[in-house]
Amino acid sequence: VRNKRLSWPARTADAGVCLLSSTVSFLDCGGGKVWFQVEDKHDFSVNEDGGVYALHHLNLLGKEKAVLVYAHDLHTKQVWKARIHLRVHPSNSTQTEVKAFKGLFKTLQFSCDGTLRRVKRDWVIPPINVPENSRGQFPEDLVRIRSDRDKNRMLRYSVTGPGADQPPTGIFIINPISGQLSVTKPLDREHISNFHVRLWACQRRSKTEQMMNALVIGSFVMTVTAVDKDDPKTANGMLRYKILSQNPQSPSSNMFTINNKTGDIITVAAGLDREKVTQYTLIIQATDMEGNPTYGLSNTATTVIRITDVNDNAPEFTTETFFGEVHENRVNVIVANLTVTDKDQPHTPAWSAVYRIIAGDPTGRFSIPTDPTTNEGLLTVVKPIDYESTRSFMLTVEAENEVTLVRGIHLPRQSTATVSVRILDLNESPEFRPNPKSMRLEEGLSAGSMLTTFTAQDPDRYMRQTIRYSKMYDPANWLEINPANGQISTIAILDRESPYIKNNHYNVTFMASDNGTPPASGTGTLQIYLTDINDNAPHVFPPEVEMCERPEPNALNLTASDPDLSPNAGPFAFELANRPSDVRRNWTLHRLNGEHAQLRLRIGFLASGLYEVPITITDSGNLPMSNTSYLRVKVCQCDHHGDCVDMERIIAAGLGTGAIIAILICIIILLVLVLLFVMWMKRRDKERQAKQLLIDPEDDVRDNILKYDEEGGGEEDQDYDLSQLQQPDALEPECVKVGIRRLDERPLHHDHQYPLRSAAPHPGDIGDFIHEGLKAADNDPTAPPYDSLLVFDYEGSGSTAGSLSSLHSSSSCGDQDYDYLGDWGPRFRKLADLYGGGDD
Numbered sequence: 063v064r065n066k067r068l069s070w071p072a073r074t075a076d077a078g079v080c081l082l083s084s085t086v087s088f089l090d091c092g093g094g095k096v097w098f099q100v101e102d103k104h105d106f107s108v109n110e111d112g113g114v115y116a117l118h119h120l121n122l123l124g125k126e127k128a129v130l131v132y133a134h135d136l137h138t139k140q141v142w143k144a145r146i147h148l149r150v151h152p153s154n155s156t157q158t159e160v161k162a163f164k165g166l167f168k169t170l171q172f173s174c175d176g177t178l179r180r181v182k183r184d185w186v187i188p189p190i191n192v193p194e195n196s197r198g199q200f201p202e203d204l205v206r207i208r209s210d211r212d213k214n215r216m217l218r219y220s221v222t223g224p225g226a227d228q229p230p231t232g233i234f235i236i237n238p239i240s241g242q243l244s245v246t247k248p249l250d251r252e253h254i255s256n257f258h259v260r261l262w263a264c265q266r267r268s269k270t271e272q273m274m275n276a277l278v279i280g281s282f283v284m285t286v287t288a289v290d291k292d293d294p295k296t297a298n299g300m301l302r303y304k305i306l307s308q309n310p311q312s313p314s315s316n317m318f319t320i321n322n323k324t325g326d327i328i329t330v331a332a333g334l335d336r337e338k339v340t341q342y343t344l345i346i347q348a349t350d351m352e353g354n355p356t357y358g359l360s361n362t363a364t365t366v367i368r369i370t371d372v373n374d375n376a377p378e379f380t381t382e383t384f385f386g387e388v389h390e391n392r393v394n395v396i397v398a399n400l401t402v403t404d405k406d407q408p409h410t411p412a413w414s415a416v417y418r419i420i421a422g423d424p425t426g427r428f429s430i431p432t433d434p435t436t437n438e439g440l441l442t443v444v445k446p447i448d449y450e451s452t453r454s455f456m457l458t459v460e461a462e463n464e465v466t467l468v469r470g471i472h473l474p475r476q477s478t479a480t481v482s483v484r485i486l487d488l489n490e491s492p493e494f495r496p497n498p499k500s501m502r503l504e505e506g507l508s509a510g511s512m513l514t515t516f517t518a519q520d521p522d523r524y525m526r527q528t529i530r531y532s533k534m535y536d537p538a539n540w541l542e543i544n545p546a547n548g549q550i551s552t553i554a555i556l557d558r559e560s561p562y563i564k565n566n567h568y569n570v571t572f573m574a575s576d577n578g579t580p581p582a583s584g585t586g587t588l589q590i591y592l593t594d595i596n597d598n599a600p601h602v603f604p605p606e607v608e609m610c611e612r613p614e615p616n617a618l619n620l621t622a623s624d625p626d627l628s629p630n631a632g633p634f635a636f637e638l639a640n641r642p643s644d645v646r647r648n649w650t651l652h653r654l655n656g657e658h659a660q661l662r663l664r665i666g667f668l669a670s671g672l673y674e675v676p677i678t679i680t681d682s683g684n685l686p687m688s689n690t691s692y693l694r695v696k697v698c699q700c701d702h703h704g705d706c707v708d709m710e711r712i713i714a715a716g717l718g719t720g721a722i723i724a725i726l727i728c729i730i731i732l733l734v735l736v737l738l739f740v741m742w743m744k745r746r747d748k749e750r751q752a753k754q755l756l757i758d759p760e761d762d763v764r765d766n767i768l769k770y771d772e773e774g775g776g777e778e779d780q781d782y783d784l785s786q787l788q789q790p791d792a793l794e795p796e797c798v799k800v801g802i803r804r805l806d807e808r809p810l811h812h813d814h815q816y817p818l819r820s821a822a823p824h825p826g827d828i829g830d831f832i833h834e835g836l837k838a839a840d841n842d843p844t845a846p847p848y849d850s851l852l853v854f855d856y857e858g859s860g861s862t863a864g865s866l867s868s869l870h871s872s873s874s875c876g877d878q879d880y881d882y883l884g885d886w887g888p889r890f891r892k893l894a895d896l897y898g899g900g901d902d
Contacts (some may be wrong), residue, residue: 099131101131102130129145192249194248197352199322200322201245204243204245206243217264219262220261221234221235222259222260232314232315233249233257234246243261280329280330282327282328284326286320286363297354302349303321304346306345306362313333316331318330318342336369336372343367347360371406373463375412377461379479385484386481387485396442397483399433399439399441400430402438413463414432414464415437419459420458421457422455422456426444428455439461449485455482458480462477490521493521493584494574498586499589501513503593504595506597507552511551513590514549518586527578530575531544531545532572538560541570543572550588556590558594558595566593569588569590572585573585594626595626596686596687597626599689600687601622601624606693606695610706617661619660620661622681634680648668649661649675650662669697670697678690880893880894880897
């Protein structure tokens with residue numbers, strides 16, 4: 063039979079539904095490899111195993127759809143084909159549905175002659191009998207459905223129809239892996255006498271589908287337990303459990319079922335997704351009397367099932383391409399923020415993204431750390447980038463989670479993005495090449511000699527800029543550079559023995575600056591290696607020695623010192639100078655080797671003191687140089703150990719110029735300090751005199767009123783005659799004014815004129831101003847105190863003191879001598895002047 067007709071028991075064919083539950087296979091007679099292909103690629107597809115699938119919903123009601131399947135032998139290049147016809151039977155005919163159901167599960171095989179053969183049915187499903195109102199343990203297993211093709215293929219089992227995915231839903235469930243069909247609750251024959259369901263076995267299309275069905279359906283969730291105080295061995299204490307409601311009812315109203323005897327809750331439907339439903343609330347009912355709704359007592363409890371998160375969602379970039387820019391030569395700069403979305407629980411390893419560059423950065427100039435707060439990828443420059451070398455980068459980045467995705471889920475296309483990075487140009491510093499630059503010269507080169515040209519190149523090849531040169535560091539100030547062309551010449555003689563020379567090397571630093579905006583500059587170092595010439599004469603070392611008056615057999619060992627290098631140094635020739643004449647008479651010089659000589663006394667005794675012995679030393683240079691050095695010999699008295707005992711006197715006698723200068727400086731500093739101290743004392747005295755012009759310390763006598771706390775009298779003062787304090791009756795009432803001791807009235811005169819003080823008086827005029835003001839106050843009749851009537855309170859009679867009215871002014875003081883007031887100190891000197899001065 064070449065063409066085959068298949069009955070489809072539905073109004074439409076769903077997308078992805080397996081149309082041939084087994085496969086279309088090929089009976090290969092030649093052992094070649096065969097692959098399949100469908101003609102209508104818009105509506106159908108076929109996999110490498112021969113499974114035919116619908117790509118989208120197809121409306122087949124009242125129509126017939128033909129699918130042409132090709133088989134290609136890759137070895138012989140032969141092609142076979144077969145046509146499969148699909149048609150729909152009305153769903154209200156039970157017999158038609160059964161025929162259609164049986165018609166689906168057949169295997170079509172191609173023979174070697176290209177004919178399509180029909181083979182035996184894979185499944186023979188007998189009727190299943192289920193007793194009503196069963197009190198068994200639910201879910202209760204009914205039958206296990208298996209295909210003979212699951213040995214070499216991964217199949218997925220499913221059930222559809224009334225009682226499964228159609229009302230009343232959730233009664234029948236099937237394990238998608240094992241094919242075990244189960245009933246989840248007791249059945250009522252009077253309500254529904256039979257169910258016609260359809261069982262499907264299709265090859266699993268992806269690992270995702272395998273994981274979702276294998277791990278979710280039939281998974282144990284929890285166990286609920288109810289307690290009944292009745293005897294559990296009787297029906298009164300036998301409990302049965304039932305799920306009354308589920309909230310939310312998504313994606314199915316029967317996501318869970320409960321074992322009516324044990325209280326175990328398991329999943330019965332696929333589709334648990336934390337990103338859609340985070341938790342389910344179940345109302346569980348426990349009924350005794352073995353669950354009898356008529357006679358049993360029941361109670362309910364609420365169960366909350368929280369869906370835990372797994373890494374089943376990969377991070378996805380929010381856009382396919384990101385853009386960023388960065389200036390050249392910058393590091394640790396964020397170029398772009400890469401944003402992703404992840405439906406998993408935030409701030410968990412399943413949500414946190416890890417970014418990596420998979421293409422476009424072979425030298426590792428970028429890195430992408432993750433912001434732990436926002437989960438963004440921070441594209442960062444970690445190595446300098448040269449604009450002149452690379453103006454842009456096109457990076458391919460990938461985002462993954464810290465933990466791997468669950469089995470069967472792969473990174474989607476959105477987990478990869480492109481980042482376009484543009485490099486911005488900057489004015490870069492000129493660069494000396496080579497840097498440092500080395501050269502070898504002979505010392506003694508005269509000033510004005512041309513040495514070399516040291517130039518720099520501008521890395522900004524696309525900018526037309528001018529470079530100028532200058533000198534930055536030249537410790538001995540020996541060289542100069544031409545600002546325009548970088549030519550270097552000498553301005554002093556180069557001396558290898560200079561203290562600025564280290565290991566025969568002399569370093570000079572130059573700077574090159576461009577005229578960019580802003581200007582940039584770079585530095586370069588010129589290293590000069592100076593070779594030696596014989597330009598230094600040798601001299602004796604040490605320059606000073608000591609010896610005793612009677613040197614006995616001891617001698618002084620001398621060394622020749624020459625700053626030049628060999629062969630311009632040793633071996634040396636030593637000899638005593640001819641003058642003065644007593645040198646050779648008192649001393650002898652014996653050459654030990656090319657570096658050392660011995661000095662001895664020719665006579666047996668030499669008085670203590672300082673002696674200068676001229677010694678001529680000649681080096682071995684190509685043009686030998688000689689020098690006469692004066693060796694200072696300190697002759698002293700020695701003890702029995704040969705040590706000098708009067709070195710203090712010799713040292714004082716031989717005080718050097720440096721010590722004398724130091725002593726003079728100390729004396730000058732001391733004199734300056736004394737002069738400053740004297741000037742400070744004079745200034746202090748002037749300030750003190752200026753203060754005395756205002757107030758003379760000897761005349762600073764002030765009449766002050768001192769207040770003391772009243773502590774009361776002694777025991778002898780406690781008896782008071784209060785009657786003595788009462789006012790006499792003769793005193794007029796209008797004269798009684800408590801608290802008033804005197805009544806002062808200012809005389810009626812014109813205001814007296816006082817002298818005015820200038821705004822900035824001279825300190826010498828202050829005394830005159832004070833005396834003029836005092837004189838004006840004395841002549842002012844309106845100045846207090848006033849001559850007026852004084853009123854005193856009555857203090858009683860019988861006082862031993864005289865009457866106060868006897869006090870009066872006297873213009874004659876001849877009877878009283880007040881000179882003794884002058885002996886009472888400065889505070890009474892004014893009184894002595896007033897009363898003891900006679901008529902004046």
